[in-house]
Amino acid sequence: MLNGKKVLLGVSGGIAVYKAVALTSKLTQAGADVKVVMTDHAKEFVTPLTFQAISRNPVYTDTFDEKNPAKIAHIDLADWADLVLLAPATANIIGKIANGIADDMLTTTLLATQASVYVAPAMNVHMYQHPAVIQNLHTLESWGYRFIEPGDGYLACGYIGKGRLEEPENIVELLEMDTNRTSQWKDKKVLITAGPTREALDPVRFFTNYSSGKMGYALAQAAMENGAEVVLITGPTTLTPPQNVTTIEVSSADEMFEQVTKHYENMDIIIKTAAVADYRPASRNNHKMKKQQGPLTVEMERTRDILHYLGQHKKKQFLVGFAAETQDVKEYGRKKLEKKNLDAIVLNDVSRKDIGFDSDQNEVLFMTRDGKEQAIEQNSKRNIAKQIIQLIDYELRKD
Template structure:
């Protein structure tokens, strides 16, 4: 997954620069075409000539050192790269990139590149844990940058803890694994529903539920990351998607979600119904605000269309997965839903469990396929849970062939 790739290696200043030398050598040996950008601080630890000899390409250190007058160097490098790897990545370069600062060759190139970016931090354990550094890394993750976590061990400053640059072999393995994941659903069309629905009573009142849409959006992001063409049908939620390639369709009511899901269903390969759709809606919708009156107000409710049931009835060759948010006997009810609605898989979660409820940033789920194989996913961020679910789906689709 690196042979033949154009890899731009950004080297920022720290004692771990010596590992970047080995990283350059190993990437080159595996068939990658490597070009190196060094910060001024990095060049104080290892001279650029070392990286030039290892990569057999010029090394870039100065934004204004234009080696070819026909090209603007930082734009040319940004366009040239298939993969950008910053190793070691100091707190300084992470802060620059996350805040859009472009004051040297590396940070300027980072603003211009559209390639996959991998960041391997290396710094003191307390620096790594500083809220500013954590915030900057979180921002970059939200923008789609990929982090290769540092290892634990003895640091050059004398401390023992997290912050040591990962070994070159592990960095290359992480890049390869991610590049492989990027192609899991290449050529596949994935349809996902997310969020709640709102069922109007009058111009100022409506029925809804506590769903935030976080899980469904995380699934859409994961599917897009793995190379799928993704359509997301989203109920009312303020959450945005970071991957601009996702085709997002906003709806409000269960009826609108039903129509959009059925519109895209025939052309989809994988369909995941993660939305918490209202089971009932008011029978009567008022054009004017209902005024407060003496006594009770009874609102008659009628059933909405069962989106998942209807998709299961129309399923041909689609892989159809649903969600079961339960509070009692979750596995039992989830398994019934799997069978009754003609699903290929069901994702079950007990929303009364701490860390797994609506609106949480984390989740705990059990994935069950149509062969009743159970895969438990322990407490984790919804992005991680979503990626695991997509990999389970990939596995089951391959097993069905």
């Protein structure tokens, strides 16, 4: 699966650089076209000439060494790559990337690339467990970076624990598997809704809910990684939209309805995670409402049921809904699945604080219209999203 792929290998300065030499060899044997970018510290362990001899390509080490005057080297490299692999990725390079620092050839290239980036950490076990490193890894994960976990064993520093760069043959195998996965939905168009809506009462107040949008954003990322063309329609959140995903921001239920129905006909798969308001104020004040004596009564009216509309107008689309419940989760979920004419529904119990709204964790039940149920145990929303995408893929292939 790597045959003909353009792989940009970023090598930073740790003792595991010697494994990066073997990794370059394994990648070229798999048919990849490999170009190597080295940091100054990496050159302390292995010379650029070694990588040049194995990759049969020039090795890049200096931002200002423009090998072709007609091109800016770090931009050209960033555009050239089909995928970028950092191996070994030291605590230092991880920290730089997570904080947007671009002070050498490798970091400037990483800021410029739109290709998928894989990170293979290698460091002392205590460094790997440091809160700063953990936070930086979480930041990169939220941006869509993918990780190749280090192994456990004897480290160069003398410690035994997690921190060894994964073996080159295993890294190549993982890249091949992921490359195969990213082609699964290459002809699919996926629409995902996420986040809450806001229904205005006056210019400074609105009704909303606790949805953070994290599950929907994770699903958009996972669908994109599966090769799909993804449109994410999102209510107000504080999240950074996934790269290579078309993101449309809305506020109210009416705006959500307008954008969803606008794109619906051309979509193959719709996953509706957004927590759209069921009710809105019947009238909106043009000026800020002043405090008055006594209670305030606000008349509410129903918003349009987007999911019901999609179910009634479904043609070729595979329609997936979400049901956030606090009691009788399966019973309400099954009723919603049937009433809204869905192909599948994802159920979660938001009464639980460990997996409820705004949590980074989730635990769900995937239910199909033919009665099949698949429980997905508690995990990060990113991993839950990957499993949901694979369950949807299975249902599509079954048909």
